[in-house]
Amino acid sequence: MSDALDRLDLLDLDDELDCDDRLLRDTVRKFADDRLRPNIRQWFEDGTLPARELAQEFGSLGVLGMHLEGYGCQGAKASQYGLVCAEVEAVDSGLRSLVSVQGSLAMYSIWAYGSEEQKQRWLPGMAAGELIGCFGLTEPDSGSDPGSMRTNARRDGDDWVLNGGKMWITNGSLSDVAVVWARTDEGIRGFLVEQGMPGFTATDVHHKISLRASVTSQLFFDDVRLPADAMLPNVRGLKGPLGCLTEARFGIINGVTGAARDALASTLEYAGSRTQFGKPIAGFQLTQRKLAEMAVQLQQLQLTARRLGELKDAGRIKPHQISVGKFANVRGALEICREARSILGGSGITTEYPVLRHAVNLETVYTYEGTHEVHTLVIGSQLTGLDAFR
Incomplete structure (x- = not known):
């Protein structure tokens, strides 16, 4: 297919890539051709994805949260991250969703809004693909209007008690940590909800026609008790x-x-x-x-x-x-x-x-x-x- 790719570059855009960009692009393209492309047809038809295994492989490539600084992240240019996304999605959008939900939603939430302790605890493992995160914003009755969310958290002493549910959450049932946005008396706040916490359950969405090679879940919170340090401290509101x-x-x-x-x-x-x-x-x-x-x-x-x-x-x-x-x-x-x-x-x-x-x-x-x-x-x-x- 390399000949077809060359012919499609009518404006010689590849000539504008520097050596580092080209090396990154070619490395990810080879990984995609060797590891992902031979398997994507079966993953899609079966509606399955070895997401944990792939997350570690993506982590080894250094592409998870690659545009973030520190904590095991590469600190790459945004444009380089864009090259990676194009090569991964050239195989399948579900695979790019795995990468971008991990790095640009779950990791970015912690990196941009979390405490130093939260960053140290979660980001290195997520960058390596050893830990998986998800991002809980959308609800069954709250999609384009996130301000109408019903998921809520109330204070109980020093703790928070979380109730509600989220829908269409990529990586939801796999996540070691879920970044969950909820309504509070202080406005909308973000919380880090760990796998295994009492009252936190996740079920996968089946019978999908689209994004079959991707894990899509519902999250449920039934009086999930969270410590005070589970809240992302550095942002409030939408x-x-x-x-x-x-x-x-x-x-x-x-x-x-x-x-x-x-x-x-x-x-x-x-x-x-x-x-x-x-x-x-x-x-x-x-x-x-x-x-x-x-x-x-x-x-x-x-x-x-x-x-x-x-x-x-x-x-x-x-x-x-x-x-x-x-x-x-x-x-x-x-x-x-x-x-x-x-x-x-x-x-x-x-x-x-x-x-x-x-x-x-x-x-x-x-x-x-x-x-x-x-x-x-x-x-x-x-x-x-x-x-x-x-």
Whole structure:
């Protein structure tokens, strides 16, 4: 597939990578090709994932929380983290979710808002993949409006007592620690809930059509007693979880370019070998038009991701710019996968090719960490100065 990847780089974007970036990209790509790609079809079909094993392997690569400083983290550039997300999601969005939920949601929450003791306790093990974290914000009746959450924590002496539930939580049943956001008399606060605490249970969501190679769970809290030092001390209100989501969406913006690239590369190879009416279908005008439009769109997605990486590396990125990236890139990647499937014909509906698998995964990515509609309104608010959420 390397020849197809080269041909898809119409604007020579790879030429802009420095030696460190290229080495990182190639290292993760080799790991993906050797370890992940040979197994993803079976994981997806079975609806399973050896997440704990893979977390340790990702930890050995140094990609878990790689953009954070200290505590066993690499302190890499945001743009380098983006390269990693693209290579992992080129195999499957569920695998990138494992990486980004661990690093950009669970670890980032502790790194940005936790006490020094909390950071020392959790972050080194999470960076190594020896400990797994999850991020509990979404509830069955509280998705796009997290301010309406019902999960609550009340003080009882020096302790907190947590009640409620969370839904659609990646890595939930696997987590050694869950970062849980709850309503309190002091406003919304974050808490670290450890596996095995009395009253804390998790069950997996089954019968998924999308993100099958990913562990998705419900979390339940029934009078879970938490010590005072379980609370994240350095943030209060929705700016805590929303700040984490802004961090994680950067990984999505980059990751989906990998899914789109993989779908298009496999389609380009198929079109060159599939013969109809005496010649490869790649030689027909309608097929070439589709390929050209998809390739140009892919480069636009990659340029958007690269510009946002530059802004993030410079410390100048703003939430509405992240919304622009998620709005444009997830929609564009999904369009590429749908169009690519049409070139593959009947072959495109099987797992022999990755195209429709990427497409159904992207249906979830289109919705999670801010629906497409929510990001539309964020951009609209930035343009008009008027808030249309309510």
